[in-house]
Amino acid sequence: TQLLEQSPQFLSIQEGENLTVYCNSSSVFSSLQWYRQEPGEGPVLLVTVVTGGEVKKLKRLTFQFGDARKDSSLHITAAQPGDTGLYLCAGAPSGGSQGNLIFGKGTKLSVKP
């Protein structure tokens, strides 16, 4: 069974601080997606990374896909209260037929003003 482990599970920081969220697995994924979810709503796609070693930047958010395509990280610079939410990583199994996504349990981020 393929699993994605996210860490930390909870993160509470002050506005302006930097943070990194990790997503790790022993399995290879053909792609990995990061989502942000507000309470009671569906996940909203932030980015998809496909190539091992790939780095994508979205304003203050930097996403990296590990060289071996088994892990990923999300780094937020100068966090703002609007960044508060549940961050989920989801992997598409390698060799699969573009079917199910495997999700981590998420990192609940709280940014205090």
Next chain:
Amino acid sequence: DAGVTQSPTHLIKTRGQQVTLRCSPKSGHDTVSWYQQALGQGPQFIFQYYEEEERQRGNFPDRFSGHQFPNYSSELNVNALLLGDSALYLCASSFLDWKTTDTQYFGPGTRLTVL
């Protein structure tokens, strides 16, 4: 361009009842996947529909069934509801292109409460 829509938003049922949830995919998408998200957990894959057939299935019992219509919309049916079926049910749509990665776009979900 309308995104993924789901109905109803909330639903309360009692144990043993049956429920049907509905999903309309994003315009241009032909594939619908259903996920169950329990409180404090990440979404768990239930099944995926493409060309009106179940294409892949996760580790869920036969009480969970689905359907896809010619207009690509989909339904999720759950029979003999259990307390443990209480969750946020998410629908995600995508375009099945074998050459590209499977990026899925999620709807707002249906919150099901089983009493």
